[in-house]
Amino acid sequence: MTHTAGQAPGTTKGLNGHMLMAAVVSAISGLLYGYDTGIISGALLQISEEFHIGNTMKETIAAGILLGAVIGSLSCSLLCERYGRHRTILLICCVFIAGSLTCAVAPNAVGLALARVLLGFAVGGATQTVPMYVAELAPRAIRGRLVLCFQLAIGAGIVIATIVGASEAVSWRVSIGAAAAPxxxxxxxxxxxxxxPRWLILRKSDVEGAEKVLKQVRPAGYDVDSELDEISALGRRQQRTDRDHQGWRGLRQKWVRPALVVGCGIAVFTQLSGIEMIIYYAPTILTDNGFSRSSALRVSVALGVVYLVMMIIGLWIVDKVGRRRLTLIMVPGAAVSLFVLGGFYITGHSTRAYVPAIIACLLAFMFFNAGGLQLMGWLTGSEIYPLTVRAAATSVQSATLWSTNLLITLTLLSMISAFGVGQVFWIYAFFNVAAWLFVWWKMPELTGHSLEDIEQHLKNDEFQPEDFARS
Structure with missing residues (x-):
């Protein structure tokens, strides 16, 4: 039941100035997310020397941004619904600036941890709001690629952060505060x-305003009328529903639940797959296990580059290969990489002679994880939820992701101390196996379906993978 309304032959692939600017804003927000979360990896080595802190405070500083992200993702849902996506993003920009500068002048470890909570509010708010905003602006034919500009920029931010950290020439205060510029x-x-335009119709009944926006963000010759009719029809149906079926209350509806299960499940597994373990603590893990500081930081840069390259590849192929298919292809490779990596440590083969093999396993994991499961974290959340609950649902998904990330960050070094590095790698390998089973069992193929069509599948109780395969 894939519709073709809103598409004019030969015009759906074009980008005009406004849509390009939306992609740029999305990219900058993703870059800030990647940079602000990734910069702590190398900075912790400097911070621990300056403030004389142990593993517990390291975990607390790294986790501060994640606690703020949970708060930001939940709070910005309410702001999105009441004041609109646009004004909420403006607020997020201001908090990004304030948070970066506050971190840069933190007087001690506790002050830095608290400042990173403020910065995290912006990170969490951006992940909840920006992909949803871009998805609601974008033509369906390139929606996946435009939303993934956010994900791609996360990779760019991580690469920049790892390069800055590896240089060891820049003070951690300067490197963190520099994020205020973008x-x-x-x-x-x-x-x-x-x-x-979808918020204008749902919250303001402003069809004329929505039409004006669509004309602004669509290329010349695009069939705006058909797309507007589809959005307006859905908006009228949503407005006729009572308040118990909208926003946070609407999440209790049985027909919404399958989308929430898929979205939050994907969010959990993007973190349990081990990506944050590698991004945040790769230098710490490697230096604690015999690597020199400079070598560990260079490995961190290489991991960031692989992440970015896979984001670029994913950006171009996700709308062609398909979200579900790409994930099912890539996740097994990530699991095998962690099993092999853990095996080196468990069997005592983590000596200098095996350094090339260990690095190869780390890079292979990043290749498969970044090119598969990581692509889906924000993309699915921007697509699968009904309009009346979209802000609330994306908020729940974002908060779920950040809460899982927070739990991992607060416990990882302690887990390594208790169980050993190799055993922890194996634990995360099994999480990848579970992720593959979840995607195979629960995640439908959303490629080629409009947001309205996806919502209709939910209402028809046809949200299993086989239901989308038939349409």
Missing amino acids: ALLMLLGQLRLPES
């Missing part, structure tokens, strides 16, 4: 963008 550019870019 945040200012993001603010200036967002000021030029319109509100989401």
Whole structure:
């Protein structure tokens, strides 16, 4: 039942200035996410020397941004519903600036941890709001690729952060505070963008305003009328529903539950797959196990580059290969990489002679994980939820992701101390096996379906993989 309304032959692939600017804003927000979370990896080595802290405080500083992200993702849902996606993103930009500068001047470890909570509010708010905003603006034919600009930029941010950390020439205060500059550019870019047409229709019944926005963000010759009719029809149906079926209350509806299970499940497994373990603590794990500091930081840069390259590849193929198929292909490779990596440590083969093999396993894991499961974390959340509960549902998914990340970050070094590095790698390998089973069992193929079509599948109780395969 894939519709073709809203598409004009030969025009759906074009990008005009406004849509390009939306992609740029999305990219900057993703870059800030990647940079602000990734910079702590190398910075912890400097911070621990300056503040004389142990593993517990290291975990607390790394986790501060994640606690803030949980708060931000939940709070920005309410702001999105009430004030709109556009104005919420403007607020997020301001918090990014304030948070970066506050971290840079933190007087001690506790102050830094608290400042990273503020910065985390912006990170969490961005992950909840920006992909949803771009998905609601984008033409369906390139929706996946535009939303993944956010994910791609996360990789770029991580690479920049690892390069800055590996240089060891820049003070951690300067490297963290420098994030205020792209945040200012993001603010200036967002000021030029319109509100989401879907929010205008749902919350304001502003069909004329939505039509004006669609004409702004679609290339010349695009069939705006058909797309507007589809959005308006859905908006009218949503407005006729009572308040118990909208927003946070609406999440209790039985027909919404399958989308929430898939979205939150994917969010959990993107973190349990081991990606954050590698991004946050790779230098710490490697230096604690015989690697020199400079070698560990260079490995961290290589991991960031692989992440970015796979984001670029995923950006171009996800709408062609398909979300579900790509994930099922890539996850087994990530699991095998962690099993082999853990085996080196468990069997005592983690000596200098095996360094090339260990590094190869780390890079292979990043290749398969970044090119598969990581692509889906924010993309699925921007696509699968009904319009009346979209802000609340994406907030729950984002908070689920950040809460899982927070739990991992607060416990990882302690788990390694208790069980050993190899055993922990194996634990995360089994999580990848569980992720593959979850995607195979629960995640439908959303490629080629409009947001309205996906919602209709939910209402028809046809949200299993086989239901989408038939349509």
